[in-house]
Amino acid sequence: MLFAHDTEVALRGAAALVNTAATLPTDHDDLITVDDLDAFVREWGWTGSRTGDRGELDAVRALRPRLRALWTVDTDEAVTIVNELLAEAGALPQLVRHDGWAWHLHATPPEAPLATRMAVEAAMAMVDVIRADELDRLRVCAADDCEDVVVDLSRNRSKRYCDGTCGNRANVAAYRARRAGTP
DSSP states (O other), X not given: OOSOHHHHHHHHHHHHXXXXXXXXXXXXXXXXXXXXXXXXXXXXXXXXXXXXXHHHHHHHHHHHHHHHHTTXXXXXXXXXXXXXXXXXXXXXXXXXXXXXXXXXXXOSOTTSOHHHHHHHHHHHHHHHHHHTTOGGGEXXXXXXXXXXXXXXXXXXXXXXXXXXXXXXXXXXXXXHHHHHHOO
């Protein structure tokens, strides 16, 4: 394990949140309704208070571009973004244990707005990534027709494609190209 479990979960969750946004004309936005947000929150196990209204949805949607930037900027810019997210939330890291999780860090109270908790969770995970000088593990999918972000937690740093079908499509295309080139 490269990072603590909660850091890896937070990185994957941040990537999943970023990837709900439509970045290409052929994409669709996966967070259109409050029900979509409810499903995302359930899938990723977010705890704490919720308003369950359009304002909460809009705040979470507005967070996505700020988090996406963390996958495309250099270390100095990433530090600036992380520090801004933490400062805006008045983050105060504390060790907590709940819902079957071992001790881990939270930096917002459970009654903080969902978007604030999401921002701080991602920022706290990025603190670990930056301190470990592992920012190169965050990248954009290598497929020509995909802009989803990728968290590469593989031992050999070999993950190039998102968790969608991009890797399979690239492998099939490479196979067909090899077959077409053989007599």
